[in-house]
Amino acid sequence: MNNGTSKNPILLLLIVVILCAYSSIEFLGMRKPDLLIPSKSLTAIKKLSNYFKGMKNTSADSDIYFFDSGKPGGTVLLLGGTHPNEPAGFITAVVLLEQLKCEEGRVIIIPQACLSGFTCTDPLEGYPSSFTVKGKYGDRKFRFGSRVANPLDQWPDPLVYQHYPSGQKLSNFESRNLNRCYPGNPEGSLMQQTAYAILQLIRSENVDVAFDLHEAAPEIPIINAIVAHEKARDVAGMAVLNLEFEDLKYALEISPVRFRGLSHREWGDSTTVFPFLMETSNPIQGRLRGVTNEKLVLYGTDQNYKKALESGKLRIEYLVSGEPLKLRVGRHLQAFLAVLSAFNELNPDKHITVSKVPGYHDLMINGVGFYLN
């Protein structure tokens, strides 16, 4: 067998250098921060390093946006971008921070919880590096990142990832997955430190309700679902009923006790917060997906999932008309409002009231871009 060497190594090397230089322009472009234009109700911007100094000057030191009504009430935290390849979570947080008015209590938003993951895409997945939403005031380009932190920021992966402190084993790249690193470790890896900083924020800001927004492949059983810690079961149950009135079906899943490292499990176990994780169905996450491009991010139409749905072999949560971004963001926003409403009803002394937040039907009529500044 030929050992792969060339008779003209200089020429080969030159071609490789040109290809690398050309592609590096696009790779480096992913380090450019996304433009976010908060609403006038914004009262402060902090960073994760305000809650854990070890995050300072790291590529994971994400911005935190505060909306304080100045009136007494509860505090809600919302995370988008825990997995930067799940755009509806990120864009929901963006729509909220660009539209929101807080009337009672406080709202805290971290739109890019795993900031490091926004600086690269996952090899072998063929993902686009960005997508553009046509807005009321012009086009808005957003990064489409990786499920896990950039290996340039946290590397090498261990032989096997052992969750801290439980010791539960997961495959090695999960060590760079923020949503497998809670409750975090100040002495640990960058993602463990990020998880720790978020826990510190929840504790020091006395957060009452917290959301972690995600998307998943249509074949995953926990889809179009709210996953709640057992102590938040009542609030979640009431929210699911509220959503039914809006013709939105949601499954209610209680956070598994034995699966460690997840936000809804560890936030609930380590603090007094009521945690909720929400999932929408997104074909670009799925292994059955067809052509992988920006159109799939925005419109969510995929012939392979249509075929899989029709075959009935798998339990697929996929609409034949597609799962567009506006639908996925709309579901997240409506579920956010429904959970807040249920929380307010059960906790009258900790009201959190927001206005100017569009719901599912608004998004379906006007699209995402209408709600971007």
Place this chain on the structure above:
Amino acid sequence: MDLIILLVIIAVFAGGILFFKLPAGVALAAAALAGAIAAGEYFPVRHFVEGTFGFLDPVMIIAAAMIFMKTVEATGALGTLSYNMMKYLHGYPTILMILITLFIMFPGMLTGLSSTCILTTGALVVPGLIAMGMPRPAVGALLAIASVLGMIAPPINIPVMIIGGGVDMPYIGFELPLLIATMPAALFTALYFRFRYLKTFDITEVLAQMPHPVHDRHGYKLYIPLVFVVGAMILLRVFPEYIPDVGIPFIFIIGALLGFGTGEKFNFLVVSQKAIRESAGIIAILIGVGMLVQIMTLTGVRGSIAVNALNVPVEYIYIVIILLMPAFGSAYAAASILGVPLVFVFLGHNEIIITAALSLLAGIGDMMPPPSFLCVFASKMTGVDNHYQILGKSVIPILFIMLSGVLMMLFSSEINSLIQAIPFGRPY
């Protein structure tokens, strides 16, 4: 459209190999380019470059492990160990073959990486097996099959972890199912090669053909690099909270550097150059496979293969699984692309047993073309020119492994009941 792209990819790869005599890695890259053009993506540079990083970790492990192996070969440690193994165990060939098979599997059990089996313990047994009269392709086949089984055997099984990551299933309770998946196959493999290929031999002649041992000259310090590498891998697994995980490649490089002064003199630069030259072919294949998988995903071909596999009538699903899981040419790719949706197809069965069985079938992928990377590696180790000869000698054990996997899936509930009946078999 997807079928046309797939046919273009296959045609360019096969044409590159057969007519243009391209190295496999270059033929794979050419196939990726052709696939992109056929899909109308033309020349997506970012995806080509990103794809080359898809298997960066295995590439680094292979390069570092080859430097380590060439070092311990140069110090005389490798030859001395093989010599002693033959000298003391030659009287019990059946037991010897079982022990050799388990010995080859051992690094894979610890690291979850099949390549480490061939490169470490596999390399140790090659001279002895060849000296015992076993045909070189058969030695290569034993190495490749035992490496697959080592990767799948507990405690570490990365394909299971990949499938688990996709279906939110923690890596708990897999030890016994994975032992059930691998140990019968390991025993069958050992006995098959023992009785098919190992003839009677004269130990004096065998020992005369082997590298002369240098233990008398250097004493036990000869084994310091080997003890360090194996010890570091064990300690990392047993005490992960105390031992910083510097990565397998770094462990191999430290092990190689520890070779200085422990045995025969050697030139590290020359040894390293030789190691990289010998591993360049397989590294090029892994880089080419990365580019091709990236383009197949981008163009939707990967998804179409998966969805069409799932759409076959239920009575044929097992046939599709045993044919298609290995056909991905990579255990990790098969686990990720087909393994995850297949777990959902088998909902209602025991997910742990099903996943263990799927990982066993996915593991064979590391031997299959186009990369055939375990066969390529085994051919390097055994001096076989055509690595397909190694694949040919592996057919019977591969069929046994496939049968084991299918039986585990068919009887997943019964196997689970059996495990539950064992006091230490319960996962929780």
